[in-house]
Structures are given as structure tokens and as C-alpha cells.
Amino acid sequence: MSEVIQTPLLERYQRLAEISRDLASTLELDGLLKRIVQAAADLSQAEAASILLYDEDKQQLYFESATNLEEPLMRGLIVPVEGSIAGWVVTHRQPIIIADTQKDPRHFGNIAKATKVTTTSMLGVPLVAKDKVIGTLEAINKQVGQFTEDDQNVLMALAAQAAVAIENARLFQQSDLIAELVHELRTPLASLNTAAHLLLRSDIPEEHRIRVIQIIHNETDRLTEMTSAFLDLARLESGRTQFQVQVFDLYPLLEECANMMRGKAVENSLRLELEVERDLPRLKADRDKIKQVILNLLSNGIKYNRPGGEIAIRASFELDRFIIVVSDTGLGIHASDLEHLFEKFYRVQSTEQVASGTGLGLAICKRIVEAHGGKIRAASELGTGTTFTISLPAK
Numbered sequence: 265m266s267e268v269i270q271t272p273l274l275e276r277y278q279r280l281a282e283i284s285r286d287l288a289s290t291l292e293l294d295g296l297l298k299r300i301v302q303a304a305a306d307l308s309q310a311e312a313a314s315i316l317l318y319d320e321d322k323q324q325l326y327f328e329s330a331t332n333l334e335e336p337l338m339r340g341l342i343v344p345v346e347g348s349i350a351g352w353v354v355t356h357r358q359p360i361i362i363a364d365t366q367k368d369p370r371h372f373g374n375i376a377k378a379t380k381v382t383t384t385s386m387l388g389v390p391l392v393a394k395d396k397v398i399g400t401l402e403a404i405n406k407q408v409g410q411f412t413e414d415d416q417n418v419l420m421a422l423a424a425q426a427a428v429a430i431e432n433a434r435l436f437q438q439s440d441l442i443a444e445l446v447h448e449l450r451t452p453l454a455s456l457n458t459a460a461h462l463l464l465r466s467d468i469p470e471e472h473r474i475r476v477i478q479i480i481h482n483e484t485d486r487l488t489e490m491t492s493a494f495l496d497l498a499r500l501e502s503g504r505t506q507f508q509v510q511v512f513d514l515y516p517l518l519e520e521c522a523n524m525m526r527g528k529a530v531e532n533s534l535r536l537e538l539e540v541e542r543d544l545p546r547l548k549a550d551r552d553k554i555k556q557v558i559l560n561l562l563s564n565g566i567k568y569n570r571p572g573g574e575i576a577i578r579a580s581f582e583l584d585r586f587i588i589v590v591s592d593t594g595l596g597i598h599a600s601d602l603e604h605l606f607e608k609f610y611r612v613q614s615t616e617q618v619a620s621g622t623g624l625g626l627a628i629c630k631r632i633v634e635a636h637g638g639k640i641r642a643a644s645e646l647g648t649g650t651t652f653t654i655s656l657p658a659k
């Protein structure tokens with residue numbers, strides 16, 4: 265029966281050739297992975313397909329993309345190398361067809377529990393680039409009949425192209441990010457260098473010397489902050505961040521954030537207001553990551569404000585989304601800067617003297633919110649203030 269609806273093999277190889285050309289021209293990793301899993305499901309006529317990438321140090325596989333899973337849910341899913349079919353494929357460097365997954369002792373049932381997708385049959389092939397296994401490409405649940413050797417051969421051919429494309433995209437991503445970091449490190453390093461030279465001179469007055477030492481102190485603080493924020497961002501960009509999703513109440517979280525930042529606000533003669541409905545539904549998200557976002561926005565609201573100003577946090581639930589608003593009556597942002605605000609290392613030139621920063625905070629916030637399936641946007645008027653609005657889906 266299955267033969268009747270099988271796409272002829274030649275046609276499948278023609279499609280594969282088209283897909284390969286498409287893959288070779290994509291350097292954006294997330295988009296690339298999505299195309300690969302979609303192609304894998306189509307070519308093998310499976311209900312779904314997924315990619316798991318292998319971390320050799322940790323001996324774990326990470327779900328990176330799937331045709332049937334939402335990104336936030338998938339991101340946290342880890343599969344051990346021992347005791348999983350994907351792990352078997354990686355360690356044996358061999359394809360595998362499993363007609364009845366439920367009967368196979370290697371089947372890792374935890375994923376089914378987390379995703380509520382029941383796997384019945386499976387075809388797994390290794391992703392090998394430059395002679396290294398970088399992960400497993402899996403097709404799940406053959407639509408009609410069983411996975412065949414033809415399916416396996418087509419998927420192996422796809423995997424060979426896909427692995428090279430993934431490696432290229434990863435290299436490109438890293439070189440891009442590192443080039444930017446190196447560029448950003450130049451300024452603080454130059455000022456540390458100047459400071460060291462000044463201190464070497466015996467003729468500088470004591471008062472001047474203390475100022476120079478203060479500069480060294482600030483610049484090293486900023487470098488420390490920048491390197492740890494950079495690692496945070498690199499992890500988010502490469503999909504290595506693990507999200508610990510839990511269900512929690514928003515009000516106590518926002519109150520906690522407000523309490524943490526109030527001292528700093530008062531120090532700067534600012535008021536910090538919390539106007540949040542208490543009976544909001546519970547949110548399902550990574551609490552620490554959402555906290556990181558809110559703290560970052562509050563910290564900016566304080567840094568780029570004016571004495572006597574105000575920062576407010578509001579939250580509500582509308583239809584199926586949580587809306588969290590952090591607004592300030594601060595310096596405001598010009599429209600031409602506003603459009604670049606969430607780019608990494610972007611800082612508004614006129615505020616560089618107002619407060620020190622890395623220009624990475626908002627880029628990190630955006631990544632975290634988007635990994636939850638949400639959106640963050642900024643509205644501002646120069647001289648009046650800025651409002652950041654986060655919307656998070658209830659599910």
C-alpha cells in the first residue's frame with residue numbers, strides 16, 4: 265500500500281538537489297535548521313523531523329529545531345547520549361530505522377512526556393561535518409507504512425549537505441560576534457593603556473593620580489561586565505542557553521525586581537512605582553530570565569533618567585498575553601537611535617557620558633523575550649521619556 269503514494273525516488277533526489285542549493289546559501293543558523301527539518305520531513309514523508317546537536321564535552325544532545333515544536337519548549341530539551349536513539353546514532357555514526365519505537369529500549373521517553381508527541385517509528389541519520397559527528401537528524405512517524413532504505417538514503421544525502429551548512433553558519437556566527445567584541449574591547453583597552461602611562465610619570469599631582477586610578481577602576485568594571493554579558497549573548501545566539509520553564513505569579517516577581525532597584529533609584533532622587541494587577545493569571549516561563557529582563561529595563565530607566573524623575577512598572581493580562589510595561593520620565597531616545605536600540609553594542613552617543621554601559625543589555629533582553637515567543641518594543645520621545653513594552657504569550 266505504501267508504494268502507491270511514495271514520491272518517485274528520482275523526484276525526491278531532484279528536490280534534494282534544490283534544497284541543497286538553498287542550504288548552501290544560508291548563513292543564519294536558526295533559519296537554516298528550520299529549512300533542514302522541513303526538508304527532512306518532506307523527503308522522508310514523515311509526520312515530523314528534528315535536529316539534535318551534540319555537545320561532546322557534556323555528552324549530551326540538544327534539541328535545536330523541529331517541525332512540530334515551539335522554540336521555547338524545545339530549547340530546554342536535552343537528550344543524554346547514553347540511552348537514547350539519537351545518542352546511538354551519534355556514537356555509532358550509523359543511520360537507524362526503528363519500526364516500533366515504543367518497543368526499543370533505547371527510546372528516550374522523557375521527550376514524549378515533555379512534548380506530548382508520541383513517537384511510533386523513527387529514522388535517524390548522523391550529521392557529519394569534516395569527519396566529526398555534530399548531531400542527529402531524525403524523521404519521526406512515517407505517514408504511511410514504514411521507513412524504507414530509500415528514505416534512509418535520501419535522508420543521508422540531505423544530512424551530508426546539512427552538516428556542512430550548519431558548520432559554516434556556526435563559524436560565520438562566531439567570527440561575526442567575536443569580531444564585534446574585539447572591536448568593542450579596543451576603546452577600554454586604549455584608555456587603560458593611557459592611564460598606565462600617566463601613572464608611570466612621576467610628575468603628576470596626587471589629585472590627578474587618584475582620578476586616573478578611578479578611571480582604571482571603572483574601565484575594568486566595564487570590561488568585566490562586558491565579557492560576562494557577551495558570553496550570555498553568545499550562548500543565547502547559539503541556542504545553548506537552557507531555559508528552566510516554570511509556572512509562577514508575576515506580581516511577586518515584579519515586586520522583587522522593584523525592591524532590588526529601589527535603593528539605586530532613591531540614590532538618584534528618582535521614584536519607582538509598581539502598578540500591577542494582583543490577580544493576574546500565572547505565567548509559564550523561565551523566571552530568572554524574565555527577572556533579568558525586568559532588572560535590565562529598570563536599571564536603564566534609572567541610569568538614563570533625570571533627578572526628580574520616575575520609573576514605573578505596569579503589568580496586565582489581555583486576551584492571551586501578558587503585557588509588562590517599564591516606563592521612565594528620563595532623557596528619551598531620538599527616533600534615529602530607537603530603530604537600532606536592540607542591536608548588540610549599540611549605545612546612544614549622547615548618553616555615553618551620562619552612564620557607563622555595554623550596549624548589550626537590550627540585545628540580551630530581546631533574545632530572552634523572543635525565545636519565550638514574546639515581543640519587546642520601545643517607544644520614546646526625546647526629553648520626555650521612554651517606554652518598553654513586553655508582551656508574552658500565556659502558553
Ligand code: ADP
Pocket residue numbers: 560564565568592594595596597605610611612613615616620621622623624625626627650
Ligand atoms: P547599556 O545600558 O549597557 O549601554 P543597553 O543595551 O541596555 O546597554 O542599552 C543600549 C542603549 O540604549 C543605552 O546605551 C542607552 O543609550 C539607550 N537606552 C536604553 N534604555 C534607555 C532609557 N530607558 N532611556 C534612554 N536611553 C536608553
